[in-house]
Amino acid sequence: MKSWAAKGSRPEQFYGQLFDWNINSNNEYNYGVVDTKTTGGIPGGVGPGEHTGSRVTIYVQVSDINETLENAKKLGAEVMMERTELPGTVIMALFKDPAGNVVGLTEEGGGPAQ
Numbered sequence: 001m002k003s004w005a006a007k008g009s010r011p012e013q014f015y016g017q018l019f020d021w022n023i024n025s026n027n028e029y030n031y032g033v034v035d036t037k038t039t040g041g042i043p044g045g046v047g048p049g050e051h052t053g054s055r056v057t058i059y060v061q062v063s064d065i066n067e068t069l070e071n072a073k074k075l076g077a078e079v080m081m082e083r084t085e086l087p088g089t090v091i092m093a094l095f096k097d098p099a100g101n102v103v104g105l106t107e108e109g110g111g112p113a114q
Contacts, residue, residue: 011046014075014097018068019060057094059104065093068105072097083107 012023012032023046025032032046044058062068065083073079076098085091091107 011097011099014077015046018072018075018077019062057102057104059092059106061106061108063108065091065105065107069093069095 010025012025015021015032015034016023020037022035022037023032024035025046027033034043034045036043069077069079069083072095078096080094080096080102081092083091083093091109093105094102095105096102
């Protein structure tokens with residue numbers, strides 16, 4: 001698995017720039033507490049991974065998946081699934097961040113799964 005150091009970046013820098021989040025990791029655990037600047041959803045956190053095995057894919061709702069994928073690529077991500085519309089369900093995409101974590105995107109107005 002790639003490390004953040006190998007890419008010269010940290011997860012809070014990558015996700016902060018990609019989604020315009022404020023991420024504060026100034027604490028004894030070096031754990032990035034996320035402020036998404038919204039009133040809905042779960043703010044969450046970004047931190048170093050210590051475990052291997054099963055994975056969880058998080059999905060972030062954005063206004064324009066194609067624009068977000070382009071920005072992610074500029075920040076060192078790899079697109080795993082281009083913008084895909086499942087009629088009546090969801091509009092989604094997947095990318096792999098610089099450390100190899102897969103993240104999903106959903107697009108606003110993409111159906112009942114939003």
